[in-house]
Amino acid sequence: MVCSATGEHAVSLGESSETIPLAIEAREIVKGIGSAPEYAIPLLQEIQRRRRYLPQDLVEAVSQESHIPLSTLYGVATFYSQFRFKPQGTYLIRVCQGTACHVAGAALAAAVIRQELGIQEGETTPDQRFSLESVACLGCCSLAPVLMIGETIYAKLSAAKIKAVLQEYQGAAAAKEAAHGCS
Ligand code: FES
Numbered sequence: 001m002v003c004s005a006t007g008e009h010a011v012s013l014g015e016s017s018e019t020i021p022l023a024i025e026a027r028e029i030v031k032g033i034g035s036a037p038e039y040a041i042p043l044l045q046e047i048q049r050r051r052r053y054l055p056q057d058l059v060e061a062v063s064q065e066s067h068i069p070l071s072t073l074y075g076v077a078t079f080y081s082q083f084r085f086k087p088q089g090t091y092l093i094r095v096c097q098g099t100a101c102h103v104a105g106a107a108l109a110a111a112v113i114r115q116e117l118g119i120q121e122g123e124t125t126p127d128q129r130f131s132l133e134s135v136a137c138l139g140c141c142s143l144a145p146v147l148m149i150g151e152t153i154y155a156k157l158s159a160a161k162i163k164a165v166l167q168e169y170q171g172a173a174a175a176k177e178a179a180h181g182c183s
Pocket of ligand 1: 096
């Protein structure tokens with residue numbers, strides 16, 4: 001992650017593993033990470049990196065492949081807040097609500113996003129394009145208020161800048177959907 005006042009970047013279309021058969025994907029994951037119980041966290045992290053959440057069928061397939069009991073994997077997954085059980089949007093928007101950002105107007109920035117996307121923190125848009133989260137500090141306090149989409153930081157936010165950024169990602173999401181033949 002690089003803090004930048006401009007937020008200039010290329011919007012990533014991300015990767016998809018949806019076309020890989022489940023058993024093969026589970027084998028790939030376990031082969032790359034390991035199958036001992038102490039690898040439960042990295043295995044879950046890899047599932048989430050690929051799918052952006054923990055789909056039940058893939059967790060079960062990894063459990064079978066690694067011989068780590070399903071109850072162990074879900075015990076770990078429910079203990080750590082980093083793991084998600086519901087699908088996340090193509091783009092995860094993290095709005096900083098740390099002290100510096102709060103003082104610089106983070107509440108207003110969050111309100112603009114909520115209004116533009118029609119969702120609250122912790123929710124995903126019905127078209128699955130965006131998820132919204134609040135975070136404590138993104139480490140770019142001198143550039144407050146700040147938000148992060150994927151690995152890109154957007155700083156010194158204004159309502160106009162937020163709207164322009166969201167429009168850019170809406171365009172990227174539409175292009176991605178068109179490339180995958182979605183209507
Ligand atoms: S308080 Fe927002 S980046 Fe630190």
